[in-house]
Amino acid sequence: EAQVTQNPRYLITVTGKKLTVTCSQNMNHEYMSWYRQDPGLGLRQIYYSMNVEVTDKGDVPEGYKVSRKEKRNFPLILESPSPNQTSLYFCASSSRVISSIYGYTFGSGTRLTVV
Amino acid sequence: GESVGLHLPTLSVQEGDNSIINCAYSNSASDYFIWYKQESGKGPQFIIDIRSNMDKRQGQRVTVLLNKTVKHLSLQIAATQPGDSAVYFCAENTDYTGTASKLTFGTGTRLQVTL
Numbered sequence: 001e002a003q004v005t006q007n008p009r010y011l012i013t014v015t016g017k018k019l020t021v022t023c024s025q026n027m028n029h030e031y032m033s034w035y036r037q038d039p040g041l042g043l044r045q046i047y048y049s050m051n052v053e054v055t056d057k058g059d060v061p062e063g064y065k066v067s068r069k070e071k072r073n074f075p076l077i078l079e080s081p082s083p084n085q086t087s088l089y090f091c092a093s094s095s096r097v098i099s100s101i102y103g104y105t106f107g108s109g110t111r112l113t114v115v
Numbered sequence: 116g117e118s119v120g121l122h123l124p125t126l127s128v129q130e131g132d133n134s135i136i137n138c139a140y141s142n143s144a145s146d147y148f149i150w151y152k153q154e155s156g157k158g159p160q161f162i163i164d165i166r167s168n169m170d171k172r173q174g175q176r177v178t179v180l181l182n183k184t185v186k187h188l189s190l191q192i193a194a195t196q197p198g199d200s201a202v203y204f205c206a207e208n209t210d211y212t213g214t215a216s217k218l219t220f221g222t223g224t225r226l227q228v229t230l
Binding site for chain 2: 004040041043045058105
């Protein structure tokens, strides 16, 4: 089944403790992206990657890092999480030209709480 | 499931009636638009898309209308069913390099189907 898999689904952590949210897709997509979703603000892009070893900032990159060492994986790293990073996170992937394949395929989300 | 928005505009529709969800987009140069459906606890799922050279596109029970003059999109759902209850997002493609895609999402509308 074609899908984007995120782990974990739920995570509670303490301020300052480094964490990684993993994302993997099995569709051979070039393009991957991370979004956060907050009440009243919709989905906002954190980082995106156009291909292996090519990453760039989205609209809200502060406090996050990503890497793209392999085509299928795009982990999101919070080096020193803070409470304002409490949010619902989605990973998404698509083919290089988005309009050819019905937009993004999203993962099921990761609910992160930083206390 | 995760709450995607505590302060979303809400549309309440009786089962069997038609629903119309509206979206204003921001960039007059956007060339591709998508409607997504997000059910509680899940990631957004593609419903229907439309390119800027079209005014209307129909799918199964859904129709998207595009009015470029006023930068307005609408999603019409015919014979609304309880399973249609979800949050609906519009997204516009704002990347014009032709090599990748950047979707900008609206804040969403919650559709509640009453029996």
